[in-house]
Amino acid sequence: MKYNIFFDESNKLDTKKKYSYYGAFGVEQSICDSLVMDINKILRITGKKSEYHFTEYKNDKDIAPYIYCLHHFIKTNLQINIFVVDNTIAFNFARNADITVTELRNLFYVKIPERLFYGLTRGLSNDYRTVEIVVDHSPEYGRMRVYSKLKQQMNAHAIYRGMKYYVNKAWYKESHESIPLQIVDLFMGIVVFLMEKSYLNIDDYKPIIKADLIYRFLIEENNIELFQQHINIFKWDGQKDIIHEVNISDYLSQFMAFKTQFDINEMTKIMRIRKPNDSTKDIRLKMGYSNNQLRMLLGYLDQLDGKGRNTFIMKNYYKNFKT
16 A cells, blocks of 8 residues: 655745645555645535645635635544744754855755654554655755655664565645645645734735634634644754644634634724625725735625624535535
8 A cells, every 4th residue: 555745845944934844644545645636626515626725825715715615625623733943043053064055054954854754654554664755846956955855864764663565755836736736835835924923914915815714714623632632843942952842722722712813903994994785896996905805805795794704615515515
């Protein structure tokens, strides 16, 4: 039987961001095939044509396919491991060691498998024989021999620990050709958004729309509990070989408190300016919302009318995916 590991990164070490992020999840082949089939069904019933990409979520007309995908995946009980690097400390290390950023990144591609991949394969039963690692395509990966390094490190660990798997392939796919890579991108994007508190920027409608997507995903059923259970975050801050596990609940609670108050303020404004004969467009214009925020407004209106926040979105999901 084959086991797949899908790997992606965000905010690479050579960017000006404070942190860089590396994410992966592992899944047995038959489960992966079933998951891909379900996500393709979601794409069909929602009419979404483009790939899932968190940074490209700028119009809430796509809120249904995004929430459906996130909600469907989190119920599969698959683990996503995320490794966070403090870029400032990493750059200081490179300067002190007199090595280039490229050499520094090479070192991290040797270290990353320890936290991201080993935890995913630790529980594999004796039925598993081969592991395949799929990496989001990047031209520099070939130059840096990332694929062979990941394969070598994993197989060395398997032999040393007496594990029953062998990595027979580590290669790349274009993200638009791989739904699992897109899923890694989505969940990493959410984690980055929460940890960097991007939701505090309310002067730009794009973070507001992203925050609305995340909030409405988390409040559906028991997703906030599942998110805390299945998203594992580890942080390197330069203290020798010590890796700290990050408590995502701290970031979630701050986000949920902020978003709850933000929504209360918005709904209070709606109640104040809303007239009995106002159309949805009238209310949207009075609130100063762009057309990209229409579904956010519809969620507020449903909540003010005593319905669930996701009523008009999720009914089509539950119609097609019985729970």
